[in-house]
Amino acid sequence: MIIILEPKATLEQRDSLLTDLKQRGYGVHLSEGVERTIVGVIGTPELDKMNLVEQFESLPFVERVVPILKPYKLVGKSFKPEGTVINVRGVKIGDGSVCIMAGPCTVESPEMLFETARFVKKCGANVLRGGAFKPSTSPYSFHGLGEQGLQLLAEARDETGLPIITEVMDTRDIELVGKYTDIFQIGTRNMTNFSLLKEMGNVRKPVMLKRGWASTIEEWLQAAEYIASQGNYEIILCERGIRTFETYTRNTFDINAIPSIHELSHLPIFADPSHATGRRSIVQAVSCGAVASGADGLIIETHPNPEKAIKDGPQSLTFTQFEELLTAIRPVAEAVGRSLSPAV
Ligand code: PEP
Ligand code: MN
Numbered sequence: 001m002i003i004i005l006e007p008k009a010t011l012e013q014r015d016s017l018l019t020d021l022k023q024r025g026y027g028v029h030l031s032e033g034v035e036r037t038i039v040g041v042i043g044t045p046e047l048d049k050m051n052l053v054e055q056f057e058s059l060p061f062v063e064r065v066v067p068i069l070k071p072y073k074l075v076g077k078s079f080k081p082e083g084t085v086i087n088v089r090g091v092k093i094g095d096g097s098v099c100i101m102a103g104p105c106t107v108e109s110p111e112m113l114f115e116t117a118r119f120v121k122k123c124g125a126n127v128l129r130g131g132a133f134k135p136s137t138s139p140y141s142f143h144g145l146g147e148q149g150l151q152l153l154a155e156a157r158d159e160t161g162l163p164i165i166t167e168v169m170d171t172r173d174i175e176l177v178g179k180y181t182d183i184f185q186i187g188t189r190n191m192t193n194f195s196l197l198k199e200m201g202n203v204r205k206p207v208m209l210k211r212g213w214a215s216t217i218e219e220w221l222q223a224a225e226y227i228a229s230q231g232n233y234e235i236i237l238c239e240r241g242i243r244t245f246e247t248y249t250r251n252t253f254d255i256n257a258i259p260s261i262h263e264l265s266h267l268p269i270f271a272d273p274s275h276a277t278g279r280r281s282i283v284q285a286v287s288c289g290a291v292a293s294g295a296d297g298l299i300i301e302t303h304p305n306p307e308k309a310i311k312d313g314p315q316s317l318t319f320t321q322f323e324e325l326l327t328a329i330r331p332v333a334e335a336v337g338r339s340l341s342p343a344v
Contacts, residue, residue: 001053001067002079005038009061014039017059023246027229031080036063040079042229061287070232072221074228075235080266086206086234088182089163090344091126093206093236094268097341098333099297101165101270102322103129105312106142107149115304119319123326124343127183128153128162129299133169134311142310143275147264150180157182161344165208171199178203188240188275190212191223201230206235208270208299211250213243217260224267237261237269238299239290241276250278250315253286258293274315280306283317286327297341298326 005014014037019029029040030100053065070076078161086093093099102120107113107130117128132149134142145152153164153191163182167191168174177184184207190196191212200207207227211220224235239258241251261269271290273283287298301308303316326340335340 001041001065002073003041003056003062004064005037005039006061006063007036007174010036011110013059013061015054016076017062029079029228029231033080033082037266038076038079042064042073043114053180068218071201071218072225074233075221075224075265075267077264077266082266083262084233084235084266084268086236088127088206091163091341094296095341097339098126098291098295098329099270099341100326101127101129101297101299102302104131104133104267104303104315105274105301105307106134106310107145107152109193110152113152113156113306114159116302117162120302120322121160121162121344122267124340125162126327126341126344128156128160128164128298129166129185129301130156130164131167131179131311133167133173134167135167135187152178154180168196169183171196174199174203178205181205183208183236186210189219191215194223195225197223197226199231200231201227201235203232206234206236207232208238210238210240210272211242211254211257213241215242217257217264221261221265224265235267235294237265237267238272239269239276239295240272241267249276249282251276252278253288255293258290258295262294269294271295272299273299274299274301274312274317280315280317280321283315284328287325287329291329291332291338292336294336298329 019027027042031038057065072175085095102125116150132144134144157164166181167185167187186209188210241253244252273286301316304324306313306316
């Protein structure tokens with residue numbers, strides 16, 4: 001349930017309520033909005049819940065008590081009616097502007113990474129992406145440069161000023177990845193890795209949670225709830241395509257997910273047209289659709305020489321295509337009353 005406090009509730013009243021809830025064995029989470037404070041109450045349901053609702057509702061500083069029937073609470077709209085804005089080294093995510101994350105699928109060498117970082121920065125990208133720990137369907141594929149890849153990403157950040165995002169796949173790597181990255185990425189294959197999700201709740205850095213390739217929107221929000229339930233509310237959701245019967249494209253971009261997430265949650269929602277399509281020829285068109293439907297940002301793979309890319313070459317844009325994509329999405333963003341995030 002959530003407890004909505006009167007705007008005039010004092011800090012003492014709020015704290016006495018929190019103490020009372022904790023003594024009853026509940027977990028409490030605060031959402032302090034511009035207008036009012038909302039208390040999220042999580043945990044063991046009391047037997048006489050309606051009685052409890054009445055008790056809290058009778059407090060003079062409580063405006064309303066709302067029992068939440070959805071399987072997620074903290075990431076839901078009713079807990080926090082205004083959208084979450086995440087600030088990563090000055091880049092604002094979820095503030096209404098369209099944020100662009102771009103870079104190679106995987107960090108291959110210093111040369112290709114720095115060349116890409118400089119180029120995407122010049123075009124106006126806001127965040128540099130690149131995998132150092134790569135999930136692979138085959139155990140014999142390339143699995144990334146590991147710490148060396150993280151060091152290169154950090155050097156590219158130092159040179160360009162672009163914050164970095166990179167994937168973590170294993171709880172044992174969180175500390176190492178956290179030493180370098182600004183945003184943790186949880187990939188599609190790990191959306192239901194609940195021990196990893198819980199640990200992401202304990203880091204004090206934003207987390208991008210990609211949608212599982214066979215997960216419903218509700219399952220995805222429950223995965224986000226795992227992170228939030230441990231106290232980290234800085235979560236960016238990312239629609240990266242789901243598996244359907246279609247085989248022309250690598251996945252099927254679920255455009256419905258973008259406005260649906262805005263309807264259900266306060267978290268920012270990104271689109272990843274690279275993995276959603278698997279085909280560089282259609283990445284731009286799908287990006288325009290994502291922006292038109294309200295995506296808070298895009299994460300795009302680009303490579304100096306996609307033909308030679310170790311991973312995800314067919315979906316990686318050439319530099320020319322990346323520049324064209326930015327030119328194409330600008331008027332689309334403006335048409336729906338948005339603009340691209342200011343350059344770093
Ligand atoms: C990636 O971003 O390179 C990646 C592996 O993404 P996903 O988890 O969406 O497949
Ligand atoms: Mn990739």
